[in-house]
Amino acid sequence: MTISVWRYSHLALAVSSFLLLTLASITGVILAFEPVVQKTQPYRSDAISQLTLAQTLPVLKKSYAEISELSVDANQFVLIKGSDANGKNVTAYIDPRTGKILGSPTPQHEFFQWVTALHRSLFLHEAGRFFIGLTAFLLLLITVSGTLLIIQRQRGVRRFFTRIVRDNAAQYYHVVLGRLSLIPIVVIALSGTYLSLERFGLVETEKIPVKIDFDAIKATPERKLADMAVFQTTQLSAVQRIEFPFSEDVEDYYTLKLKDRELAVNQLTGDILSENRYPTAVLLTNLSLDLHTGRASAIWAIILAVASGNILFFIYSGFAITWKRRANRVKNSYSASESRFIILVGSENGSTFRFAQIIHQQLLRQGEKSYLTELNNYTVFPRAEYLIALTATYGLGDAPTNANRFETLLEKYPQSQPIHYSVVGFGSHAYPDFCQFAYEVNQRLAWQSWAVPLVDMHTVNDRSPDDFGLWAEAWSQQTNWPLTLPATLLKVPVPAPDRLTVTTNTGTAQPDGTFLIRLQPAPKKAVRSGDLLAIYPANDHRERLYSIGVLDRELQLSVRLQPGGLGSGFLNGLTPGETIHARIVSNDHFHFPRKAPVVVMIANGTGIAPFLGMISQNRQQIPCHLYCGFRQHESFDMYRDLLEESRTAQQLTGLHVAYSREGNKQYVSDLLSRDADVVANALRLKGVIMICGSLAMQKDVIDLLDTICQTKLGNPVSVYQAHSQIRTDCY
Numbered sequence: 001m002t003i004s005v006w007r008y009s010h011l012a013l014a015v016s017s018f019l020l021l022t023l024a025s026i027t028g029v030i031l032a033f034e035p036v037v038q039k040t041q042p043y044r045s046d047a048i049s050q051l052t053l054a055q056t057l058p059v060l061k062k063s064y065a066e067i068s069e070l071s072v073d074a075n076q077f078v079l080i081k082g083s084d085a086n087g088k089n090v091t092a093y094i095d096p097r098t099g100k101i102l103g104s105p106t107p108q109h110e111f112f113q114w115v116t117a118l119h120r121s122l123f124l125h126e127a128g129r130f131f132i133g134l135t136a137f138l139l140l141l142i143t144v145s146g147t148l149l150i151i152q153r154q155r156g157v158r159r160f161f162t163r164i165v166r167d168n169a170a171q172y173y174h175v176v177l178g179r180l181s182l183i184p185i186v187v188i189a190l191s192g193t194y195l196s197l198e199r200f201g202l203v204e205t206e207k208i209p210v211k212i213d214f215d216a217i218k219a220t221p222e223r224k225l226a227d228m229a230v231f232q233t234t235q236l237s238a239v240q241r242i243e244f245p246f247s248e249d250v251e252d253y254y255t256l257k258l259k260d261r262e263l264a265v266n267q268l269t270g271d272i273l274s275e276n277r278y279p280t281a282v283l284l285t286n287l288s289l290d291l292h293t294g295r296a297s298a299i300w301a302i303i304l305a306v307a308s309g310n311i312l313f314f315i316y317s318g319f320a321i322t323w324k325r326r327a328n329r330v331k332n333s334y335s336a337s338e339s340r341f342i343i344l345v346g347s348e349n350g351s352t353f354r355f356a357q358i359i360h361q362q363l364l365r366q367g368e369k370s371y372l373t374e375l376n377n378y379t380v381f382p383r384a385e386y387l388i389a390l391t392a393t394y395g396l397g398d399a400p401t402n403a404n405r406f407e408t409l410l411e412k413y414p415q416s417q418p419i420h421y422s423v424v425g426f427g428s429h430a431y432p433d434f435c436q437f438a439y440e441v442n443q444r445l446a447w448q449s450w451a452v453p454l455v456d457m458h459t460v461n462d463r464s465p466d467d468f469g470l471w472a473e474a475w476s477q478q479t480n481w482p483l484t485l486p487a488t489l490l491k492v493p494v495p496a497p498d499r500l501t502v503t504t505n506t507g508t509a510q511p512d513g514t515f516l517i518r519l520q521p522a523p524k525k526a527v528r529s530g531d532l533l534a535i536y537p538a539n540d541h542r543e544r545l546y547s548i549g550v551l552d553r554e555l556q557l558s559v560r561l562q563p564g565g566l567g568s569g570f571l572n573g574l575t576p577g578e579t580i581h582a583r584i585v586s587n588d589h590f591h592f593p594r595k596a597p598v599v600v601m602i603a604n605g606t607g608i609a610p611f612l613g614m615i616s617q618n619r620q621q622i623p624c625h626l627y628c629g630f631r632q633h634e635s636f637d638m639y640r641d642l643l644e645e646s647r648t649a650q651q652l653t654g655l656h657v658a659y660s661r662e663g664n665k666q667y668v669s670d671l672l673s674r675d676a677d678v679v680a681n682a683l684r685l686k687g688v689i690m691i692c693g694s695l696a697m698q699k700d701v702i703d704l705l706d707t708i709c710q711t712k713l714g715n716p717v718s719v720y721q722a723h724s725q726i727r728t729d730c731y
């Protein structure tokens with residue numbers, strides 16, 4: 001919620017000020033070069049910071065017949081006004097050590113004058129100054145809201161300068177450069193605002209004039225300039241201006257305007273006649289001028305130029321980000337109430353909409369009524385048969401802004417007919433709470449009586465077309481609607497199918513029709529247990545996926561023959577020696593976790609296939625518990641020997657089997673409920689729970705795990721799902 005408040009404030013402020021801000025930034029970049037150009041002129045003497053007035057003034061007195069004024073500007077050029085020995089007027093930059101003339105001051109270049117006027121007042125006098133002042137203040141607010149957004153994005157102040165996860169280029173550099181130029185921009189905005197307040201008399205900057213008691217002025221003891229204490233202790237670099245006495249009359253005195261105070265000094269005795277410190281507001285004005293113009297330092301002036309350039313980039317990138325977000329607004333051809341397919345999207349920056357549009361457009365092309373909207377627009381969908389939720393995760397595993405009301409709406413609008421749902425999480429493993437919000441959406445949907453799971457929840461890491469393709473394949477398989485991903489999305493070409501040779505096929509020896517088939521891949525083909533084998537039984541677009549267990553360098557599939565099943569029928573008919581074309585699909589999230597302290601594997605039926613391979617390859621002897629459920633003991637017999645051997649070899653620690661049609665008639669969830677402490681302990685120790693099998697089993701198990709997690713660990717199950725401690729591959 002708060003992210004959107006700050007984001008909208010940031011955007012509203014930017015929108016309301018971008019024209020003037022653009023102008024002020026362009027002119028600001030140009031003006032920043034003025035002090036740099038000035039500082040290249042040869043009028044500065046390095047001695048200025050070492051010389052005192054007691055050293056400088058006598059030299060100047062000797063060199064010039066008369067001096068009325070000496071000033072030291074922001075470039076530390078020393079300028080005198082007076083006349084020389086021939087009575088000729090002199091206004092010149094001098095070397096303070098020798099009094100030698102170095103050059104004459106020139107008026108500000110016309111171009112810089114023009115740009116300065118535009119920068120300060122838009123040539124509109126006071127009205128222009130007001131708008132420029134307001135722009136500086138808005139820039140300050142934009143910087144504050146932007147800083148808060150970065151803090152939220154980085155998950156806390158302490159992580160402000162930690163690595164930024166790269167999203168799209170505009171967004172990434174908006175944040176990277178925002179952090180880098182934060183301080184100069186705050187300085188520009190604050191000093192600009194202050195100077196405007198000063199200009200409009202809203203801060204008190206009047207200097208109190210020096211007051212002299214002329215009756216008390218003494219003419220003795222007379223001292224030389226070099227011996228006067230006040231000149232001995234005042235450095236030339238501290239001076240802004242010195243007004244010299246008009247005559248030699250004791251009542252005429254030196255006025256010393258220093259950076260922080262003004263002094264009146266008796267010209268004969270060197271006594272201080274009066275001293276006034278400037279009000280703080282005056283000091284702040286000087287500081288603001290130094291900081292806002294860069295007049296005191298060429299390096300700071302260059303930093304200001306870069307920061308002003310960055311403001312221009314922020315204006316561009318900020319609008320590019322907003323444009324991208326708005327471009328994803330959807331126009332539907334069918335209404336929510338008449339559509340059969342409902343596609344709900346949770347997205348902050350719009351990329352998830354791109355994936356949603358692919359499904360939406362394909363369904364529309366196939367003549368289906370599909371409705372695409374944000375998760376926050378969830379309502380009653382009276383004709384819906386299929387619901388697909390695609391959502392990103394943000395913040396600390398939170399909902400994107402357009403999905404933050406979904407959970408409330410879900411409770412508010414129960415559907416009256418069964419709807420098959422499927423959830424696809426979009427996230428990034430760069431964040432600790434991977435796809436957490438999608439897991440929550442999945443869980444909430446699972447609790448609805450009308451919701452029927454269609455395919456296991458899938459996650460898409462860093463918008464991977466391959467990950468999304470896996471979901472599309474699984475969804476197509478269940479619904480028989482082919483979904484093809486466009487080439488623009490699939491930047492990586494689909495690999496050519498592999499040639500595999502059948503080595504053994506047990507056939508349907510078991511009463512439940514289960515059989516094991518082994519295939520030999522090409523010698524150097526990389527494959528791991530948990531990967532998927534995509535087969536093309538009819539040599540057309542229809543693809544069927546099976547979980548792979550790697551045993552003795554062969555791929556073992558555990559398959560149940562379905563009556564009329566395209567894939568299972570095809571595999572069942574294969575004989576040793578035959579070759580098939582198939583594709584090995586890497587399924588990284590379901591590989592055996594080599595670094596976990598303990599692994600709990602949960603399967604029912606043929607879902608045991610990948611675990612058989614993982615256990616036989618557990619050479620590190622990571623504590624491993626297998627919980628599996630079958631209808632009757634014959635269904636398990638085909639795996640028994642292998643698992644007993646693994647237990648002897650300490651590759652399997654615990655084996656727990658439930659039979660649903662004989663004995664105690666248990667399900668795998670009953671075993672887990674009995675061993676709730678083992679499960680909770682595994683999660684507490686940062687172990688991993690892997691689930692493979694039917695979606696119905698997965699739903700029961702996840703519900704049970706949620707209860708265990710809530711009661712024994714104080715967290716919802718989604719926390720462990722998001723941290724990849726609970727991994728599923730169900731169908």
Ligand SMILES: Cc1cc2nc3c(=O)[nH]c(=O)nc-3n(C[C@H](O)[C@H](O)[C@H](O)COP(=O)(O)O)c2cc1C
Nearest residue numbers: 347348349350351352392393394427428431434435
């Ligand atoms: C500030 C920020 C925070 C994110 N937080 C998470 C997170 O906690 N978990 C996660 O899996 N992904 C996180 N992501 C990654 C996004 O969910 C992912 O890039 C997603 O594809 C963006 O989709 P969208 O463009 O539709 O918003 C985050 C991204 C950003 C920019």
